[in-house]
């Protein structure tokens with residue numbers, strides 16, 4: 364093996380190592396992307412779906428408070444903080460909301 368061949372092989376080895384590192388990094392990034400996409404679609408599967416009957420929930424503004432009302436069973440769901448907001452903002456609001464109209 365000549366000196367120049369040796370030098371070439373050494374260069375090739377370095378390139379291979381760089382490629383391997385690049386591939387590893389790329390793989391890790393793709394795995395992370397896939398994981399976050401899976402997490403997103405898992406959330407999407409039950410996002411705004413009634414936990415009781417599986418019908419779609421419709422967002423409604425109730426005296427400035429956003430409520431999610433089920434189109435199927437009529438169940439009402441509140442996001443975090445909305446219940447407290449409703450209670451504070453509207454005296455008797457809860458009675459009106461849950462007591463029918």
Ligand SMILES: [Zn+2]
Pocket residue numbers: 413414415416417418433434435436437438
């Ligand atoms: Zn429902």
